[in-house]
Amino acid sequence: MPSLGAVPVPEFLFPAGGKLGTSLNVTVGGKLEPLPVGVWTDHAGLVFKATTNSGVFSASIGADVPPGPHLVRFYNADGAAEPRIFVVGTREEIIEVEPNDDFRKAQRLDKSTVVINGRLEKAGDVDSFAITAEQGKWIVAAVDCYGLGSSVDPVLQLLDERGVRVAFNHDTHNLDALIAWPVPRTGTYVVQVLGFAHPPASDVSAKGNAAYVYRLTVTTGPFARTAFPAGVKRGTKSPVTLQGWNLDKATATQTVDATLAPAADQLLFRPAAPTGDLLWLGLGDATEIVEVEPNDTPTNAQPVAFPATLNGRIGRPGDVDRFAFTAKKNERFNFRVRAAELHSPLAARLRVEDTNGVSLVQQEGGDGSDPKLGWNAPADGTFVVAISDMYGNGSPEHFYRIEHVAPPPHFTATIPTHAFFVENGKTNEIKVTVTRNEGFKEKLVLSVKGLPDGVTAKIPEISDKVGEVKLELLASAEAKAASVPIEIILSAPEVRPPLSRAASFSLRGTDTRGDKLINDGRVAWLTVANKPAPPPPPKKKK
Numbered sequence: 001m002p003s004l005g006a007v008p009v010p011e012f013l014f015p016a017g018g019k020l021g022t023s024l025n026v027t028v029g030g031k032l033e034p035l036p037v038g039v040w041t042d043h044a045g046l047v048f049k050a051t052t053n054s055g056v057f058s059a060s061i062g063a064d065v066p067p068g069p070h071l072v073r074f075y076n077a078d079g080a081a082e083p084r085i086f087v088v089g090t091r092e093e094i095i096e097v098e099p100n101d102d103f104r105k106a107q108r109l110d111k112s113t114v115v116i117n118g119r120l121e122k123a124g125d126v127d128s129f130a131i132t133a134e135q136g137k138w139i140v141a142a143v144d145c146y147g148l149g150s151s152v153d154p155v156l157q158l159l160d161e162r163g164v165r166v167a168f169n170h171d172t173h174n175l176d177a178l179i180a181w182p183v184p185r186t187g188t189y190v191v192q193v194l195g196f197a198h199p200p201a202s203d204v205s206a207k208g209n210a211a212y213v214y215r216l217t218v219t220t221g222p223f224a225r226t227a228f229p230a231g232v233k234r235g236t237k238s239p240v241t242l243q244g245w246n247l248d249k250a251t252a253t254q255t256v257d258a259t260l261a262p263a264a265d266q267l268l269f270r271p272a273a274p275t276g277d278l279l280w281l282g283l284g285d286a287t288e289i290v291e292v293e294p295n296d297t298p299t300n301a302q303p304v305a306f307p308a309t310l311n312g313r314i315g316r317p318g319d320v321d322r323f324a325f326t327a328k329k330n331e332r333f334n335f336r337v338r339a340a341e342l343h344s345p346l347a348a349r350l351r352v353e354d355t356n357g358v359s360l361v362q363q364e365g366g367d368g369s370d371p372k373l374g375w376n377a378p379a380d381g382t383f384v385v386a387i388s389d390m391y392g393n394g395s396p397e398h399f400y401r402i403e404h405v406a407p408p409p410h411f412t413a414t415i416p417t418h419a420f421f422v423e424n425g426k427t428n429e430i431k432v433t434v435t436r437n438e439g440f441k442e443k444l445v446l447s448v449k450g451l452p453d454g455v456t457a458k459i460p461e462i463s464d465k466v467g468e469v470k471l472e473l474l475a476s477a478e479a480k481a482a483s484v485p486i487e488i489i490l491s492a493p494e495v496r497p498p499l500s501r502a503a504s505f506s507l508r509g510t511d512t513r514g515d516k517l518i519n520d521g522r523v524a525w526l527t528v529a530n531k532p533a534p535p536p537p538p539k540k541k542k
Contacts, residue, residue, distance in 0.1 A: 007079035008032045009537045012211040013072065015095060015117030016148050017087030020067055023060045025051065026086075029210055031537075032074065040073040040080075040485055042523065046088070048072060061088055067270055068278050069517035073525065075483045078534045080419045080525035083507065085148050085517050087215060090270075091115050096127055103163050103190045106130035113219035118193070120152065122208040126194045133183040133220045138245035139167075140223040141191045145214040146175035147517040149507075152195040152212045159190040173343035173368070174514025180245050183220075191218050199511045222246045224277040227256075227269070229290055229311035230342050230399045231282025234261045238288070240281070242271055243396065256281060263499075266342075282338050284309045286405040295322050298357040301384045306333070307405045312387070314346055314398040320388040323402075324355075327377035335385060337370040339400040343515075346398040347390040355382055364390055368514060409440035413490040413503035419525040420486075421533040422455065425477040429470050432488060432503055436466050442492045446471055450486040454479025455528060475528050482528040 011030035018024045026048065032055060039048035045062025067090050071083035092111055096118030100107045106128035109116075118127050133139050145154040156177040158167035166189075167181040175198060179191070193216055194206045201207065217223075225244040232238040237259060242252045254271050261267055267283045291312030295302040301322035304310060312321045327333065339346040350371045351362035360383070363371035377383065387400060414433045422428040432446065444462040446469070451457060458472035471488065491500040502522040508515075527533075 006031065006034060006534055007537060008037055008074040008076055008081045010074050010081050010084055012150070012213045013084050013086055014119060014213050015093070015215070016085065016144075016213045017089055017093070017115070017117065017215055018059060018061050019089050019091070019093050019115075020061055020065060021063045023058060026057050026059045028055050028057060028074065034076060034078075036076065038075050038483065040075065040523075040525075041086075042071045042083075046070055046072075046086070059086070068268060071518060071521060071523075073485075075525065075527075077481055077483060077527070077529060079421060079527045080483065082418050083521055087144065087148070087517065089115055089215075091217065093117060100128045101126045103128050103130075103159050103192065106190045109218060113217075113221045116216040116218065118214055118216060119210060120154075120193070120195045120206075120208045120212040120214070121210055124206045125208040125212075126192055126206065127216075129191045129216070129218060130188050131191065131218055131220065132188050133186070135183055135186045137183050137220045138180055138223075139183060139189055139191070139218070139220055140178075140180045140245050141216065141218045142178040142223075143176055143193055143214050143216045144517065145195065145212070146198065146513065147515065148213060148215065149516060150211060150213050151198050152207065152209075152214075153198040153200075153513075154193055154195045154214060157192045157194075159192065161188055163190075171514075173340070173345075174516075176514075178225075180223075180225075191216070198513070220246065222248065222251075224271055224279060226344070226397060226399060227254075227271075227279050227281060228313065228399055229288060229401070230344070231284060231288070231309065231311065231338070231401050232256045232258045232267070233288050233309075234258050234283055234285050240269075244277070258283060265338075280342055282309075282342055282401045284401075284403060284405060286403070291321055291323075296320050298322060298324075298353060298355055298384055301386075309405065310385075310402040312400055312402075313396055314387070314389050314394040314400070315396055316394045318392050319394045320386055322353075322384050322386045324382055324384050326382050327380070329377055329379050331377045333373075333375050333377070333404055334406070335373045335375070336403045337365065337372070337387065337400055338403065339398075340365060340368050340370050342399075342401070344397065344399050345393070345395075346400055347393070348400060349388050349390045350402070351386050353384040353386055355384065357384075366390055407438050409436075409438045409442075410499075411436050411440050411444060411490060411492065411501065413446075413488065413501060415488060415503045415505050415524060418505045418507075418521060419527070420473065421527045421529070422473050422475045423532055424475050424479050424528070424530045427458075427472050427474045429472055430488065431468050432471055432490075433468050434462055434466060434490060436464075440492075443494050445491050445493055447489045447491065448473070448486055449489055450484055451526070452480070452482035452484050452528060455482075455526070473526070479528050481530065482526070484526055485523045486526045487523055
């Protein structure tokens with residue numbers, strides 16, 4: 001019998017996504033008792049309903065749901081689970097069918113592009129999928145597994161008809177893998193996916209678990225991996241050129257509409273068919289400048305004027321891109337590289353030089369981070385900002401953005417967890433970390449959106465200093481039981497127009513190895529009950 005007073009503990013969703021405009025059954029693994037269990041999603045058009053089968057939900061994906069990753073949260077009268085990721089796709093989707101461990105028994109794919117929803121369910125599990133490809137095409141295989149929240153480090157490999165491995169990949173910008181391979185002759189090829197435990201286990205062998213869920217895209221059709229420039233100016237419509245495989249030149253250049261872009265530094269862009277791949281682009285407010293080669297040496301550095309955002313590529317091994325600018329004595333320059341953040345493989349080295357190529361100041365990124373460099377001009381004159389790869393690597397995929405814009409004053413708020421509990425007649429304290437950035441000095445006010453009847457918030461004063469403030473939720477003795485989404489809002493009411501931000505909480509976990517498909521949430525959860533909070537669920541054994 002399940003214990004009373006238990007919060008749902010969903011360990012996985014399978015499948016972890018579905019095609020836009022369809023309905024499907026989704027199995028939710030883990031512990032959902034005691035029933036009933038409610039389901040919240042981040043879009044009204046994405047609806048989960050319980051079926052008569054335990055742990056199985058009917059998911060309906062409305063035509064108005066934006067393609068891409070979404071958050072799904074399971075809750076009951078005792079509390080709410082951390083949100084899980086569910087992906088809405090635009091391609092045909094199928095379910096993996098066992099047995100398919102042996103490449104000679106690979107599950108055959110009868111379409112040129114398909115998304116396979118699968119699981120590595122047992123120790124040593126290898127899932128194999130056969131696709132016919134024509135000479136001159138590229139076979140592209142990309143897996144989302146770690147990015148979905150699965151505790152696994154996936155590997156992709158490609159075999160020819162003899163079972164000889166012709167391509168292999170282990171990691172990309174995170175632990176998930178991608179293969180792109182040019183087909184030398186028409187034939188049948190086999191894509192295989194396997195995985196290792198993450199965090200790593202003591203023995204190095206392929207692992208399996210019912211929660212090792214993945215989404216594998218396999219295609220010989222158009223597949224966009226990046227776009228160049230890797231960002232656009234807010235409030236404009238800007239052309240970008242898609243980069244990837246099997247792309248048609250006629251549709252490779254597309255327009256990004258950022259006229260209604262939000263107050264953020266990234267934009268999720270979905271190119272028009274037939275590519276359909278979701279791409280993260282940088283978003284800024286300054287003039288966008290594209291690199292013009294040759295600009296490798298101090299003497300042919302490309303002249304630019306700041307403020308601006310520089311877009312370029314370290315296009316070959318050993319490449320260095322240089323940009324010349326003028327400065328006044330003691331003028332402050334704050335340069336920020338955006339490359340790894342946008343999933344470029346570039347490990348950026350950024351420096352400021354004089355016109356003879358002598359380095360005046362330097363910063364490096366690496367390990368998934370991008371460098372920032374602050375510098376005061378020592379005299380009036382011309383200087384050069386130079387960027388290269390720390391390890392001498394380079395390719396058309398090694399794109400970057402160098403921003404030098406005086407960022408506007410702004411503010412952020414974070415909370416330590418995704419869900420809160422308050423008992424009738426008692427209070428609960430929420431710690432909110434408030435940060436003022438770039439000298440923001442205006443009045444800030446906290447509020448809570450979505451509180452149920454009988455629950456009020458005691459709002460703390462926010463001083464001019466940064467740091468932690470304590471927000472109290474008070475439930476009256478007569479407050480009815482409730483389990484509801486809430487948002488903790490930080491506002492600047494005296495700014496024109498008024499600004500507000502919802503406090504965020506992290507979904508990345510503690511042992512991070514790159515981005516998840518969604519890193520943060522902004523809709524928290526509040527449970528009101530006439531009994532103490534249940535104990536937290538036990539930590540899952542690795």
